[in-house]
Amino acid sequence: MNPADSFAADEIARARAYHRPLYLALLLDWTLQLLLLVAFAFTPAGDWLWDASGGPWWARVLEVVALVVGISTVVRLPLSLWRGWIWERRWNFSTQSLGSWFTDVLKGLALGIVLTGLALTGLVWSARSWPSWWPAVAAPAAALLTLVLSLLAPLLFERLFNRFTPLPEDELARSLRDLSDQAGVPVRTLLVSDASRRTRKHNAYVSGIGPTRRLVVYDTLLNDVPAGELRGVVAHELGHRRFRHVAWGTALAMAGAAAAVLVLWLVLWWSPGLADGPYDARCVPLVLLTMWVLEIGGLPFETWLSRRWERQADRFALELTGERETMVAMHRRLALANLADLDPPALLYALLFTHPTPPERIAAARLGA
Numbered sequence: 001m002n003p004a005d006s007f008a009a010d011e012i013a014r015a016r017a018y019h020r021p022l023y024l025a026l027l028l029d030w031t032l033q034l035l036l037l038v039a040f041a042f043t044p045a046g047d048w049l050w051d052a053s054g055g056p057w058w059a060r061v062l063e064v065v066a067l068v069v070g071i072s073t074v075v076r077l078p079l080s081l082w083r084g085w086i087w088e089r090r091w092n093f094s095t096q097s098l099g100s101w102f103t104d105v106l107k108g109l110a111l112g113i114v115l116t117g118l119a120l121t122g123l124v125w126s127a128r129s130w131p132s133w134w135p136a137v138a139a140p141a142a143a144l145l146t147l148v149l150s151l152l153a154p155l156l157f158e159r160l161f162n163r164f165t166p167l168p169e170d171e172l173a174r175s176l177r178d179l180s181d182q183a184g185v186p187v188r189t190l191l192v193s194d195a196s197r198r199t200r201k202h203n204a205y206v207s208g209i210g211p212t213r214r215l216v217v218y219d220t221l222l223n224d225v226p227a228g229e230l231r232g233v234v235a236h237e238l239g240h241r242r243f244r245h246v247a248w249g250t251a252l253a254m255a256g257a258a259a260a261v262l263v264l265w266l267v268l269w270w271s272p273g274l275a276d277g278p279y280d281a282r283c284v285p286l287v288l289l290t291m292w293v294l295e296i297g298g299l300p301f302e303t304w305l306s307r308r309w310e311r312q313a314d315r316f317a318l319e320l321t322g323e324r325e326t327m328v329a330m331h332r333r334l335a336l337a338n339l340a341d342l343d344p345p346a347l348l349y350a351l352l353f354t355h356p357t358p359p360e361r362i363a364a365a366r367l368g369a
Helices: 009-042 044-052 057-075 077-090 098-129 134-152 171-183 219-224 227-242 245-269 281-297 299-321 324-338 346-352 358-367
Strands: 164-166 190-193 204-207 214-218
Touching: 009 044, 009 057, 009 077, 009 281, 044 057, 044 281, 057 077, 057 098, 057 281, 077 098, 098 134, 098 281, 134 245, 171 190, 171 227, 171 299, 190 219, 204 227, 204 245, 214 219, 214 227, 219 227, 227 245, 227 299, 227 324, 245 281, 245 299, 281 299, 299 324, 299 346, 299 358, 324 358
Parallel strands: 190 214
Antiparallel strands: 164 190, 204 214
16 A cells, blocks of 8 residues: 555655654564563573572562563663653653653553562462363463453553543533444443543543443543544444454453463473473563563464454444545544554564554545445
């Protein structure tokens, strides 16, 4: 798809100038993460982690997790600072103070330690309790944990970083609720996120399953986008609800979590000193390395599936609103507001892009496909 069909040459060049350094920084970040995990798993650095922990087995697991996650965060902090704050402020996106940005980093670090620590404590506990068949226990437990986290994310984790308020009951709210009724997915919870505390970028999303389902609109989007285009954005998100993409994504994540336990079992089987099972904190570095490799390895499938779902939601929004030119204007406005990459390298597109490029989405809207 030729981006020049929908965007000016300077718009394409500006997006490229914004994104290319970010891609390099991401590659460096991944390299650092990999080197750290390999060092902890296969060098004397792993022995240092063990020696630095103490107490009962479960305490040592939590301590080693905290050390690995904490050291990784500190080592990669300069890159994170450049990517998440310095570069964003240079391009006039970030509205955060440096202190606020560091607070978010600390929140993310604490959340990562708690969730990872609890998951690995459960893994080691299952191996200690059922030495011969711990994968049969750990695999369904991992799937169940994924389901619980999907349920709790809107209520607990999202609220750690943003405040949410109901969309005021005015003409716009009534219009959007009528749109949701027309879509066949009535919205009970339509919230506005105070995203402007951190960024000037625009976004909306659906999250949660069952009783925690919600549709969230950034206040930046609400304040900057015309009502017709906002209806298009919400119609797109209603498409995700209509086709149960969050539920399907949760089910696939549950299956992936269970499969990851089985892969981990095979990795441990061939690992000297751990072949009998993950019975103590010594397994933590190898488990985290294996999970990280699986996460990166699964990206091409995840992004392919996400792009497929995004196209489906785009078609649904076009059919629901019947406003082709409005949808074209919406995609163009969002692309420029967020400085989306309009012409990404093919490999990075396959690996990182959860959405079709704006030129692809605009072309599809114009064709009504």
